[in-house]
Amino acid sequence: MAEELLTKSKIADVLGTNAMRVTRFAERNKINAVKKEGKRELFKLTQFNALKKELEAPEAKQEAQGHGFSKDDYILTLKKQLEDQKAQYEQIIESKEETISSLKETIATSQKSYDDMKDQLAVKDNQITALTKLTNNAQTLNLVDKDPKRIQAAHGDAETKPEQSSSSEKVNNYSTKKPSKKRWWQFGR
Template identity: 70%
Template sequence: MSGELLTKSKIADALGTNPMRVTRFIERNKINAVKKEGKRELFKLTDFNALKKELDDPEAKKEAQSHAFSKDEYILTLKKQLEDQQEQFNKMLQAKDETIDSLKETIATSKHAYEDMKDQLAVKDDQISSLTKLTNNAQTLNLLDKPKKAQDTATTGAETSNERSSSDKKKDDSQNESSKKHWWQRFTRDSD
């Protein structure tokens, strides 16, 4: 039992004293708990050998009896401890409720942001669809214009060659005209 961890009340039972005396001994000798389980502090019984010696002393026994709590005082102490625990429990519940409310607000905000983002994605998809249609229409028009441009180029090329041939004809005509001049016109021109 000496290596076992015990609460203050169990130590008091083992030593044959009350829990308040054990508590005062802990405070006076500054004994630290080995382990804590929630609010309960656990101690080694071996840390209380000095208290056991004090209790074995006949004068200490008389003092312990004079400091002993009555059952009513002990019940009041326990009630006070229960009230303190209840108050801490209520504070913890309130904190949890506040956390739950905060999380609900965060979820609502996240849902709203999600819906907004969904709407924005729908608008983006519509824009992409519209741009795709416009691009397809532009490509279709471009393809329709290409044969027309080729046709226009061919027509323009023919007109240009016609213009050249008519200008060439004019040159030839003017040369022929100069050669068709009368002999005396040629003679006059040669003499000038």
């Protein structure tokens, strides 16, 4: 009876290991394929009896279990990695949402501060206007206090009568004196 020819992966399944270990064993022991069908290499199972004995040793079994990855293990590993990445992305999104919320609060606070400053500026402008009026009134009163004759000038009499600083000049120079110039406080009255 002729022995059946197997691929490296079939030999790995029969021996309970992975195809990479079978490939390494074949390369290390210079085992050549008995037959080639296209790209597939076919081997006799008896060519791997030494590998079978290695795998039956207790330390080899532990090593084979440590190196053997099944498709299910690989899928579980990938799922775990995807879950970890999803958790990281959710944390990033949550962090960004917190940042956006914080920025919105900052904008609202800044807007309130801006509105408060506008109100304060309006009050300041009103105060400046009131102080300007008071200052003008104080200057007018001060001028009236210095020269009582200027009361008439404040009432609009300055245009009809020349201003006199003393009574002696009034007597001596009345006919020769030119009318005096209007002063800045007399304009607009």
